[in-house]
Amino acid sequence: MGESSSGTSLPERSPEGRLDSWKEIAAYLNRDVTTVQRWEKREGMPVRRHVHDKRGSVYALTHELDAWRQSRRLSLEEDEKEPEAVTLPVAEGKAGVRKTRRAHLWLTLTALACIGLPTVAYLTLRDRLRDAAQPKIRSLAVLPLRNLSGDPAQEYLADGMTEALTGRLANIHELRVVSHTSVMRFKNPQLSVPEIARTLGVDAVVEGSVTREGDRMRVTAQLIRSATDEHFWSETYDRQVQDALTLQSELAQSIAEKVEATVTGEEHQRLTAARTVAPEVYESYLKGRFAYNKANNRADFEESIRYFNDAISRDSTFAPGYVGLAEAYTKLGTVFVGVPDEETRPKVMSAARKALELDPNIAEAHVVLANTLQEEWQWVEAQAQYKRALELNPNDADAHQGFALWLLCQGRTDEAVAWAQRGRELDPTPASSDSVAWIQFQSRQYDKAIAELHSVLSVQPDDVSALLDLGFALVANNQPEQAIPVLERAISISNGSPAATGVLIRAYAHAGRRSDALRLLGELERRRTAGYVPAGALVNAYLGLGENEEAFLWLEQAFKERSNILQFVKVHPFFDSIRKDPRFADLVRRVLVQ
Numbered sequence: 001m002g003e004s005s006s007g008t009s010l011p012e013r014s015p016e017g018r019l020d021s022w023k024e025i026a027a028y029l030n031r032d033v034t035t036v037q038r039w040e041k042r043e044g045m046p047v048r049r050h051v052h053d054k055r056g057s058v059y060a061l062t063h064e065l066d067a068w069r070q071s072r073r074l075s076l077e078e079d080e081k082e083p084e085a086v087t088l089p090v091a092e093g094k095a096g097v098r099k100t101r102r103a104h105l106w107l108t109l110t111a112l113a114c115i116g117l118p119t120v121a122y123l124t125l126r127d128r129l130r131d132a133a134q135p136k137i138r139s140l141a142v143l144p145l146r147n148l149s150g151d152p153a154q155e156y157l158a159d160g161m162t163e164a165l166t167g168r169l170a171n172i173h174e175l176r177v178v179s180h181t182s183v184m185r186f187k188n189p190q191l192s193v194p195e196i197a198r199t200l201g202v203d204a205v206v207e208g209s210v211t212r213e214g215d216r217m218r219v220t221a222q223l224i225r226s227a228t229d230e231h232f233w234s235e236t237y238d239r240q241v242q243d244a245l246t247l248q249s250e251l252a253q254s255i256a257e258k259v260e261a262t263v264t265g266e267e268h269q270r271l272t273a274a275r276t277v278a279p280e281v282y283e284s285y286l287k288g289r290f291a292y293n294k295a296n297n298r299a300d301f302e303e304s305i306r307y308f309n310d311a312i313s314r315d316s317t318f319a320p321g322y323v324g325l326a327e328a329y330t331k332l333g334t335v336f337v338g339v340p341d342e343e344t345r346p347k348v349m350s351a352a353r354k355a356l357e358l359d360p361n362i363a364e365a366h367v368v369l370a371n372t373l374q375e376e377w378q379w380v381e382a383q384a385q386y387k388r389a390l391e392l393n394p395n396d397a398d399a400h401q402g403f404a405l406w407l408l409c410q411g412r413t414d415e416a417v418a419w420a421q422r423g424r425e426l427d428p429t430p431a432s433s434d435s436v437a438w439i440q441f442q443s444r445q446y447d448k449a450i451a452e453l454h455s456v457l458s459v460q461p462d463d464v465s466a467l468l469d470l471g472f473a474l475v476a477n478n479q480p481e482q483a484i485p486v487l488e489r490a491i492s493i494s495n496g497s498p499a500a501t502g503v504l505i506r507a508y509a510h511a512g513r514r515s516d517a518l519r520l521l522g523e524l525e526r527r528r529t530a531g532y533v534p535a536g537a538l539v540n541a542y543l544g545l546g547e548n549e550e551a552f553l554w555l556e557q558a559f560k561e562r563s564n565i566l567q568f569v570k571v572h573p574f575f576d577s578i579r580k581d582p583r584f585a586d587l588v589r590r591v592l593v594q
Contacts, residue, residue: 017061017062017063018059018060018061018062019059019060019061019062019065020058020059021058021059022036022037022058025047025058025060025065028060028062028065029065029069043068044068044233044234045060045065045068046060046061046064046065046068046234046236047059047060048060048061048236064220067222067231068231068234070231135203135227136203136260137175137203137204137225137259137260137261138174138175138176138203139175139176139177139178139201139202139203139204140169140175140176140177140178140202140203140204140205140206140223140255140259141177141178141182141183141196141197141200141202141205141206142162142165142166142169142177142180142183142205142206143162143183143186143189143193143196143205143206143207144158144159144162144183144184144186144187145158145159145161145162145165145207145208145209145210145219145221146158146208146209146210147209147210148209148210148211149210149211149212149213151212154210154212155290156286156287156289156290157210157212157217157283157286158209158210159184159286159289159290159293160285160286160289160290161210161219161244161248162180162183162184163180163289163293164244164245164248165206165221165248165251165252166178166179166180166183167180167364167393168248168249168251168252168271169252169255169256169395170393170394170395170396171267171270171271171363171392171393171395172256172261172263172267172271172395173264173267173394174261174262174263175256175259175261175395176202176395176425176426177395177426178200178201178202178426178427178428179395179397179426179427179429181293181397181427181429181431182200182426182427182428182429183200184293185429192229193205193207193224193226193229194226194227194229197224197226198226199428200428201425201428202226203225203226203227204223204224204225204226204259205223205224205226206221206222206223206224206255207221207222207224208220208221208222212241215240215241215242215279216238216239216240216241217238217239217240217241217244217247218236218237218238218239219236219237219239219247219251220234220235220236220237221234221235221237221251221255222234222235223255223258223259232258233254233255233258235251235254237250237251240279241279241282241283242276242277242278242279242282243276244277244282245274245275245276245277245282246274246275246276248274249271249272249273249274252271253271253272256271270361270392273361277315277318278314278315280314281311281314281315281318281321282311284307284308284310284311284314284321285307285308285311285318285320285321285324287307288304288305288306288307288308288310288311288321288324288328289304289324291303291304291307292304292324292327292328292331295328295331297337298332298337298338298339301328301331301332301337302332304324304328305325305328305329305332307324308321308322308324308325308328309325311324312325317358318358319354319355319356319358319359319362319365320355320362322351322352322354322355322358322365323351323352323355323362323364323365323368325347325351326347326348326351326352326355326365326368326369327364327368329344329347329348329351330344330348330368330371330372332344333345333348336464336465336494336497336499338497338498338532339532340532341375341534341561341562341563341564342561345372345375345376345562348368348369348372349369349372349373352365352368352369352372353369356369361392362392363388363389363390363392363393363396363399364389364393364396364398366385366386366388366389366392366399367385367386367389367396367398367399367402369385370382370383370385370386370389370399370402370403370406371402373385374402374405374406374409374567375562375564375567376562377562377566377567377591377592379406379409379410379592382406383403383406386399386402386403386406387403389402390403395426396426397423397424397426397427397432398423398427399423400419400420400422400423400426401419401420401423401427401432401435403419404416404417404418404419404420404423404435404439405435405439405567407419408439408442408443408568408571409567409568409570409571409592410570410592411570411571413439413442413443413571414443416439416443417436417439417440417443420432420435420436420439421436423435424436430456430459430460430463430466431465433452433453433455433456434452434453434456434463434465434466434469436452437449437450437452437453437456437466437469437470437473438469440452441469441472441473441476441573442568442571442572442573443571444476444573446473446476446477447477449469449473450470450473450474450477453466453469453470453473454470457470462493464490464493464494464497464500467486467487467489467490467493467500468487468490468497468499468500468503470483470486471483471486471487471490471500471503471504471507472503472574474486474507475503475506475507475510475544476573476574478510480506480507480508480509480510480511481511483503483504483507484504484507484508484511487500487503487504487507488504491504496527498524498527498533498534498537499534499536499537499540501520501523501524501537501541502524502536502537502538502539502540502541502544503540503544504520505517505520505521505524505540505541505544505545506540506541506543506544506545506574507544508520508544509544509545509546510544514545517541517544517545518545520541521541521542521545524537524538524541525538534558534561534563534564535554535555535557535558535560535561535563536558536561536563536564536565536566538554538557539551539554539555539558539563539565540565540574542554543574543575543577543578544574546577548577548578548581551578552578552581552583552584555584555587559587559590559591566587566591567591569587569588569591569592570588570591570592
């Protein structure tokens, strides 16, 4: 277990807000030293020891004392109801002094027997009853840990520890753990903890901080009950950076024990799994995660890849580095970044398989591998990988969303919507709502999809994926005029996304602006001769123009490219105009029967 508040800790960077003795702590709390020492032992008051071994050399931070005192207010009020002192007549001489001392002794013993012990029993019983009366914690969120190192460049460490702790706790089936992406929007919150908890729909939250001093780090964490804002557990861990994975394991175990989550043998094994990692390896990995999580263009993703490769080059057995590499290459291959799939998918597959070779229990590696297998139309293998990911981590929102798309591709639209909704519960972000809307669109629930996407864009007006999906839905819903400005904005923000351009050509054509559609088609074909344009973009364009023969030529090219759009060949509304053509039926068979 981690060292508690009474264990060895790092020296503070600044004495501001620090009380450097029992006397100062007692004066700050307006109590005597004996009382505050009792509070430390019985009420978990956050008091720390200095690094050296001088007996009684303690200190405390005023902001931690304030938070603790607020959370313990009722308990401390009960503690302050001490029995009144007994006054004895003053005796003369040594005999009188002895009699007085003896009387005090007996009165003290009597008080302990008659008052003290029942009080202790009462307080113990009261605490047990209070805990028993509280509803069981079934869901929680790990709020972004604060960087207290005094160096903004250490932000990656705090974010990385937040993500890692979330991942550890997410392995517990009995707990619903909100995803890391969902909580990161509360990094600089304007809301109180109860308001954040209500927004995320959780019973409790974990909050805390990370402090870095050279090769040492301190992580302080506390559990807060959402309904009452009660701080009912806190602990501080001091470790070398090389022991960061062990620290994460111990912290996750402590939280699981405190919320009384039932943990299976396999879950416990994953929860406690840890290894020592060289500081430079872990730092490169965390910097890669930091770059990946904030990335929105090719340069950002390539920066994350450099960090992941650096971590792997320093330690070829560090499995998380390969997971990060696989995820980054996946993003490079999306239609908005534009690196050809034939370049990225082999790298994704190789990195994901290497991660699983080193550690078969990394759910994220199973998810990214499943996504790529699905893009390659290896349906049986993809399904197996999704199921294994969900077994390992029932709280993995990406696994839910990925499996939802797998079901959609099979034509099981109702099940797909249900799985996507579950994924959104775990990751209540606009991205999850976009996934739900995409499935609704392909299920012909156009009005629902449009409403969902408008909701996403009200929060993130420049979300290119949501703009593109809204363009799809509006065109399919016979609203091409409304789709045109949406798609034009998507193209502008994404620096000319070919995917959005292909749908805009369709919107122009359906809106009666055929000359604009042909002009844009010419531009797209010229771009194809000069660089990479996915065949799927031209499929959408020609189908929108009603030129089905040309569309079939590009469908064959899309088949060779394993185009993303062909995953949805069985359900995509844009294929409805050629669905009865025998050539299309043959295409569906070739894609789905692998």
